Amino acid sequence: MKVDTKTQPDFFDSKVLGHPSGLFVLFFTEMWERFSFYGMRVLLIQFLTMSVIGLNPGWEMNMVDASAIFATYALLLYITPIFGGIIADKYIGYRWAVVLGSLIMTLGHASMTLETEFFMYLGLILLVIGTGFFKPNMTSILSEMYKSFPEKKDGAYTIFYMGVNAGAFFGMMLCGYIGERIGWHYGFGLAGIFMLLGTLQFWLAKPIFGNIGDVPNKNIQIAEVNEETFANAVEEPEESKKRNPFTVTDYILIIITSIIGFLYAFDDAFFIVGQIRLFPETILGYDGKTVVILAGLLIFLYLIISRIIRYPRIVRDRMIAVIVFAFFTIFFWMSFEQGATSLIVFARDNTQRILSGNAATIFNIFNILLTVVPLIIISWVLILLAKQTIKKAFISNIVLAITFIGVWGTAIWMLSRDMSSTTYEVTYSAIKQQILDDNQKPVVDKHNQPIYEYIALSAANQPKEGDNVVKHTASISQLETYEIGQPVEIYKELGNYNILSNKQKDLLISEFEKADKQATIVQAEVTALNDNQIEITASWFSILNSFFIIALASLVSKLWDSRYNPPASIKYGLGLIIMAIGFGILAYGSHGITEGTRVSMMWLVFAYFFHTLGELFSSPVGLSYVSKLVPPRMIALMFGMWYLAIAIGNNLAAKLGGQIEVITEKYSLSVFFLIFTVVPIIAGILVIALNPVLKKLMHGVK
Incomplete structure (x- = not known):
């Protein structure tokens, strides 16, 4: 059963900024996990594609193969949380799942520091497994904390989300800098160190949480699906409460599509690593992989359609609306996640990263403020937390202090190193x-x-x-x-x-x-x-997404609270179009450049600005509307569909990003970015045009 925080009268006694101190323990735990995740991610493609001979050598993979490896990794990151959530719910509880996931991820980062083929791939596997345990259960603990205080949830999730972005920001900045300047294994290692310290401070803070997260929950939750997600859902019509159990045929089709899906996920990686093909080379004279995947898609579509038509009309229509949004979310993440592959390579190989004179002075001042000001703010929160929890969790506070001494030391070293060169x-x-x-x-x-x-x-x-x-x-x-x-x-x-x-x-x-x-x-x-x-390091540009989220999130939120709040399909379409503008800027900026020439860094800065603005328009909409449109008893299934769409989008993003060198050689770099300009704009216009249809399908949900 769940823990009712109302039965713990002192739960809200130790407050930090009006919230229980446990929220900020979760904040810092998530921050260090995101630090390690994004710190590793910003280095991986660079390491895989760097020359074998050099001052900071890599594996000299071509971009296609490196991105295919990353594509498998990105896809599995959204699959394993389903199983991690189920195991936590049924067997080990949320807290143990978070600790287990953190430790597995720490081992993954440690493996990657060795940079050998076996340990690099082992490290990626461990990171995927660890994320499966960690990702769904952090939000489950947060949900359980605020179960009896729903009015405080919006503020709590806003604070938690800032922890996510703060971790991503500093992880990409510091791990990226050390990886590029000193050595890839040092960057991978720094990510693992903070992952381990974050785990320790979380586990040692157990007295703050009481029994929260310890008792397995009887209700299976998928990824970030918690009870608050349908708190504002429209009441389920009486006619829709009729059950629609899975048939034997349904289960058979699920097994078949799952097998094909996993074969697809691993096929490229298996062939690159061991020359092993998971699909037959040919079937009836056609490419075997293409035939099997098309067959799997057709079976999957039949499964979804056959299940949906069995539901009563209102439920059926609302589920169709969710699937339409899920379909368009593939195009969003397919483009947005170029930040993990092609944009890193573009920053490294095609962006003018050497500044001199006034430009260098301005950048140094900006970079110091960009680094120090957020650290001061977060350190202030750390001090507030310590004042409230030092007696209950003394050692946890000591560990947390060590992490901040470490990140302050690393940041000061980075800034002084640049200034003294x-x-x-x-x-x-x-x-x-x-x-x-x-x-x-x-x-x-x-x-x-x-x-x-x-x-x-x-x-x-x-x-x-x-x-x-x-x-x-x-x-x-x-130096x-x-x-x-x-x-x-x-x-x-x-x-x-x-x-x-x-x-x-x-x-x-x-x-x-x-x-x-x-x-x-x-x-x-x-x-x-x-x-x-x-x-400037190539990794530095990746922090712009987190910076712009922190800077713009409150403005976009105020827009949605005003009378200018548009319908979901309009928001989503605008998000796609705004993001596409960012790629259009890159297409224009890179027009006519040749091998060895570089463009101004401002093209990339403006691109990240529009990408982030597009994310703020689109990303929060999907999860919100899934929770509103789907009855609680079907929430797990439809959230699974939603995360599957995100997984497919991430997978396609990596595979298409890997084509940057091929398309550039055959056409131009500008043509490559035009692909991610035109496709999202078309998708955005289509989803906006579908607004009347989607409004009708939602049956009153706003």
């Missing part, structure tokens, strides 16, 4: 070549001037007769001190040069010799100093 102008010999297009015509800039590339001379690049050898200059930011006129050896990675230490040089030469390749180390000379320049 010196930029050197180094000169080297290079072959000057005019860039030609596919038709061997000179490529020109917007002023109709020819564009040249400079190929540095090295053991691997020696001049031939007729080559135009010139002196070229590059700007390099380093070490060099003198003007000092000879140095430099190495190009991710489009930028680095001055090599003797240790780095020896390691690179060794790796080139193992691969039987000529080293591309370049002889150069320091010719000038420039103290006002900074290179």
